[in-house]
Structure formats: C-alpha cells, structure tokens
Amino acid sequence: MADTRPRVWxxxxxxxxxxxxxxxxxxxxxxxxxxxxxxxEIAAALADCDGALVTLNDPIGALEVANAPxxxxxANVGVGYNNLDVPALTxxxxxxxxxxxxxxxxxxxxxxxxMMAAARRITEAExxxxxxxxxQWSFETMLGxxxxxxxxxxLGMGRIGQGIARRAAGFRMRVLYHxxxxxxxxxxxxxxxxxxxxxxxxxxxxxxxLVLPYSxxxxxxxxxxxxxxxxxxxxxxxxxxxxIVDEDALADALESGRLAAAGLDVxxxxxxxxxxxxxxxxxxxxxxxASGSLATRRAMVALAVxxxxxxxxxxxxxxxxxxxxNAALSPSPNERGVGxxxxxxxxxxxxxxxxxxxxxxxx
Ligand code: GLV
Numbered sequence: 001m002a003d004t005r006p007r008v009w010x011x012x013x014x015x016x017x018x019x020x021x022x023x024x025x026x027x028x029x030x031x032x033x034x035x036x037x038x039x040x041e042i043a044a045a046l047a048d049c050d051g052a053l054v055t056l057n058d059p060i061g062a063l064e065v066a067n068a069p070x071x072x073x074x075a076n077v078g079v080g081y082n083n084l085d086v087p088a089l090t091x092x093x094x095x096x097x098x099x100x101x102x103x104x105x106x107x108x109x110x111x112x113x114x115m116m117a118a119a120r121r122i123t124e125a126e127x128x129x130x131x132x133x134x135x136q137w138s139f140e141t142m143l144g145x146x147x148x149x150x151x152x153x154x155l156g157m158g159r160i161g162q163g164i165a166r167r168a169a170g171f172r173m174r175v176l177y178h179x180x181x182x183x184x185x186x187x188x189x190x191x192x193x194x195x196x197x198x199x200x201x202x203x204x205x206x207x208x209x210l211v212l213p214y215s216x217x218x219x220x221x222x223x224x225x226x227x228x229x230x231x232x233x234x235x236x237x238x239x240x241x242x243x244i245v246d247e248d249a250l251a252d253a254l255e256s257g258r259l260a261a262a263g264l265d266v267x268x269x270x271x272x273x274x275x276x277x278x279x280x281x282x283x284x285x286x287x288x289x290a291s292g293s294l295a296t297r298r299a300m301v302a303l304a305v306x307x308x309x310x311x312x313x314x315x316x317x318x319x320x321x322x323x324x325x326n327a328a329l330s331p332s333p334n335e336r337g338v339g340x341x342x343x344x345x346x347x348x349x350x351x352x353x354x355x356x357x358x359x360x361x362x363x
Contacts, residue, residue: 010028036057111239147207
C-alpha cells in the first residue's frame with residue numbers, strides 16, 4: 001500500500017530524539033550535513049514535501065518554493081526569521097512559525113555576559129595571558145570600563161531587551177531604551193527603563209546593546225555617523241543580526257579608539273568574519289550562540305516540531321500552531337512581542353530623530 005503520510009524535510013541535523021516526534025505523523029527526510037544549502041538544493045528538498053523544519057542557515061523565498069506544490073508549513077528553529085521571505089511564503093499559502101519565548105532568558109543572559117566581557121576585556125586579557133605576556137602583576141593591567149552603575153542603552157526592547165534590562169537592575173545600572181513603540185508604563189516600571197530617542201541613546205549609553213530584529217529598514221543603522229555620537233569610552237554589543245552594524249565603520253571606530261570595545265555574536269556575512277575585526281584586540285567575537293544553552297536549544301527544536309505538527313493539521317493543536325509568524329494564514333498569529341525576538345510582523349525603520357523621519361510602526 002502506498003504511503004500517504006505527509007513528508008517533511010529537516011534541513012539540518014537537530015536533536016534527533018526531539019525531532020523523532022515528527023515520525024509519529026510524517027515521513028521525515030533528515031539532513032546529515034550542517035551548513036548552508038544552495039537555493040537549488042533547498043528547492044529540490046522542498047519539491048515533494050508538505051512541511052519543513054529549517055534554521056537561519058536556510059534562506060527560503062518565492063524561488064525555493066516555486067516547485068513545491070504540496071508545501072504548507074515552514075517551522076523556523078529560531079526567533080529571528082529574516083532568512084525567510086515571509087510575504088512571499090504567505091502569498092504561496094505557506095504557514096511560517098518561529099520559536100520566541102523559549103530562548104528569551106538564555107539569550108538575555110548571553111547579551112549581558114557579552115557586554116560585560118567587552119567592558120572588562122575578559123577575552124582580550126585571557127589571550128594576553130595565554131600568549132605568555134603576563135610577566136608581572138601591575139596595577140594598570142587591562143583596565144576596563146565599569147558595568148555597575150553605568151548607563152545601559154538597549155536598542156530594540158522586545159522580550160530579550162526587557163530581559164537584559166531586568167538583569168541590569170542587579171548592577172544598579174541606569175537603563176535607557178529605544179523601540180519603535182514605547183512600552184506600556186507598567187512594563188517600563190518593571191524593567192526600570194526610560195524611553196529615549198536614538199540619538200539620546202547613542203550619546204548617553206556607556207554600554208549599548210542591540211536586540212532589534214533585522215529588516216532592510218535597519219540595515220547598517222549603526223554606521224559611522226551613529227558610532228560618532230557614542231562616548232569614546234562606550235562599548236557596543238550586538239546579539240541581533242549582523243547587517244544592523246556597518247562592520248567596517250565599527251572596525252574604524254575600534255581601531256582609532258573612537259569606541260572602547262565591542263562584543264559581537266552576529267556578523268553580516270557569517271560564518272565569514274570581517275578580517276579587520278579578527279585583527280582587533282578590543283572586540284569579543286562569538287559564533288552566533290546567544291541562545292545556545294543545551295536546554296534552550298532543545299526547547300527551540302521542540303517548539304518548532306510542535307509548530308510543524310500543528311501547522312500540518314495533526315496532533316492536539318491541529319491547525320493552531322503555538323507561535324505562527326504570518327498573520328494572514330494563522331488562526332492565532334503570535335504578535336505579542338515588542339521589539340527584537342517577538343514575532344514581529346512590522347519591520348519599518350527606526351528613525352534617528354535628527355532625520356526627521358518618524359518611526360512607522362511598533363515591534
Ligand atoms: C537566533 O539568532 C535566533 O533568531 O533564534
């Protein structure tokens with residue numbers, strides 16, 4: 001008898017025991033290789049599938065789904081989904097889901113740690129020590145900037161930004177934030193955070209953390225002009241997406257002492273890293289691991305599996321995936337978040353107030 005079960009493609013090796021749940025309902029085509037697939041490989045994999053479990057390694061748009069007539073759902077394992085052309089997939093009738101919430105606290109932990117590592121020169125000091133350069137204790141070795149009592153600037157105040165703000169309270173930091181829409185007063189109070197325009201944020205932050213979702217509207221929003229508005233003693237931390245920062249402008253600022261230090265977990269051409277950043281001592285570089293605790297990465301895969309099962313119309317939540325992205329196709333679009341790593345569906349620019357452009361939408 002012919003097998004009529006739906007078929008799903010799992011684009012990367014993910015936790016096998018978690019992904020195994022898919023086999024209760026579907027034929028599962030797994031991929032042994034970690035890494036990016038070419039558009040042709042993705043199109044070929046999707047051609048006879050009803051659903052797919054994908055990651056940020058898999059850019060998918062109109063071209064990749066053009067010859068996939070059965071494809072009904074794509075579950076992204078990640079909260080950011082700029083690898084997916086959601087309008088094109090929505091137009092093709094494909095439900096898109098992501099994995100918010102389960103990674104909020106883990107990612108906020110990491111953002112805070114990266115900011116602290118940059119401010120206190122932790123990886124730079126370790127490299128120097130391992131290189132055998134520590135020959136004498138000295139009062140002036142590796143002096144960094146304070147975190148406690150400093151002003152923290154958060155650009156993109158979604159759930160993760162709010163998590164970082166809550167952590168800052170323990171360090172008695174003053175927290176300024178910018179978001180396309182201002183948070184309700186009770187949330188501001190809970191985060192002990194004050195709304196500011198972008199220029200104020202840049203000018204006052206001792207440590208600026210980027211947690212906003214990537215869209216073309218925020219491409220290189222942190223450019224030479226923005227960096228020039230920051231304090232020379234400040235640090236910049238990016239756990240959002242690489243394209244938000246102009247890496248050459250950042251390298252200029254770090255080389256010239258225009259900016260004290262940076263912590264980067266994401267890169268415009270990742271996994272390739274701008275060689276100028278690799279050559280600098282005052283930047284902490286990590287390989288896009290902000291959500292990477294074992295428990296959280298497993299929870300992300302579990303949520304994506306649940307989304308895919310529901311989006312393909314089976315299981316206890318048939319037809320009602322827990323965290324859908326595209327409002328047009330989902331009965332309960334998850335638009336609860338504001339700022340980075342909610343299920344944002346609005347992606348207009350964040351304006352510099354001096355640009356006289358007004359923020360167009362909330363996140
Ligand atoms: C990771 O960057 C994610 O978006 O989950």
